[in-house]
Amino acid sequence: xxxxxxxxxxxxxxxxxxxxxxxxxxxxxxxxxxxxxxxxxxxxxxxxxxxxxxxxxxxxxxxxxxxxxxxxxxxxxxxxxxxxxxxxxxxxxxxxxxxxxxxxxxxxxxxxxxxxxxxxxxxxxxxxxxxxxxxxxxxxxxxxxxxxxxxxxxxxxxxxxxxxxxxxxxxxxxxxxxxxxxxxxxxxxxxxxxxxxxxxxxxxxxxxxxxxxxxxxxxxxxxxxxxxxxxxxxxxxxxxxxxxxxxxxxxxxxxxxxxxxxxxxxxxx
Numbered sequence: 001x002x003x004x005x006x007x008x009x010x011x012x013x014x015x016x017x018x019x020x021x022x023x024x025x026x027x028x029x030x031x032x033x034x035x036x037x038x039x040x041x042x043x044x045x046x047x048x049x050x051x052x053x054x055x056x057x058x059x060x061x062x063x064x065x066x067x068x069x070x071x072x073x074x075x076x077x078x079x080x081x082x083x084x085x086x087x088x089x090x091x092x093x094x095x096x097x098x099x100x101x102x103x104x105x106x107x108x109x110x111x112x113x114x115x116x117x118x119x120x121x122x123x124x125x126x127x128x129x130x131x132x133x134x135x136x137x138x139x140x141x142x143x144x145x146x147x148x149x150x151x152x153x154x155x156x157x158x159x160x161x162x163x164x165x166x167x168x169x170x171x172x173x174x175x176x177x178x179x180x181x182x183x184x185x186x187x188x189x190x191x192x193x194x195x196x197x198x199x200x201x202x203x204x205x206x207x208x209x210x211x212x213x214x215x216x217x218x219x220x221x222x223x224x225x226x227x228x229x230x231x232x233x234x235x236x237x238x239x240x241x242x243x244x245x246x247x248x249x250x251x252x253x254x255x256x257x258x259x260x261x262x263x264x265x266x267x268x269x
Contacts, residue, residue, distance in 0.1 A: 008082025126195025
């Protein structure tokens with residue numbers, strides 16, 4: 001259990017570095033981490049997830065400038081993400097290799113969505129590179145699922161609703177296209193960013209139609225709850241543009257972990 005949290009922290013540190021370089025259009029492979037203020041190359045002790053930030057009191061060890069809390073919370077969120085997935089799904093399949101593939105598939109999907117949400121939060125844009133990588137990831141597993149018949153990857157996160165709306169793959173794609181078209185129209189009138197539409201389509205490739213709709217429903221609730229205090233205290237106005245993908249990531253995460261329990265409460269199943 002502790003190992004899953006630590007592994008999540010390591011991935012979180014990697015994601016922080018990746019987003020940092022994507023924002024600045026820098027090479028990720030050939031460059032090392034450095035302080036954005038004094039440009040000093042960071043050493044191992046400066047890069048220990050969570051610990052380095054707390055030990056250095058949120059400041060650069062070399063120039064004393066404050067380090068953004070986003071690095072700390074980026075690592076913490078991925079640590080909690082990995083830990084929660086381990087607790088929920090570790091023993092759900094009988095064989096170790098099945099659990100391993102299941103984890104890579106679904107946790108990989110959540111990681112791609114987290115990266116898209118993180119980049120959207122930072123820039124209010126959707127990273128095309130991350131989005132394309134997410135589609136390639138799905139295509140690889142789609143081929144593996146079809147060839148090796150990995151049916152255990154098609155998990156029902158909303159058992160009752162999924163059984164009612166159990167669509168074949170071709171119908172699922174049609175639903176996904178129609179649903180994405182609706183959001184494209186909403187984006188055209190300024191309700192969403194255009195980058196949100198292909199992201200929603202990507203989510204629909206992984207989730208079943210009821211799970212996709214439920215995730216967007218939860219995203220709307222989370223967005224309202226988080227935005228309301230800012231509206232009340234006039235930090236935001238109704239015209240303030242907020243990134244949607246962080247709320248959508250949260251909605252998908254909660255659907256995957258607690259979708260069955262929440263749907264039973266809401267729909268009395």
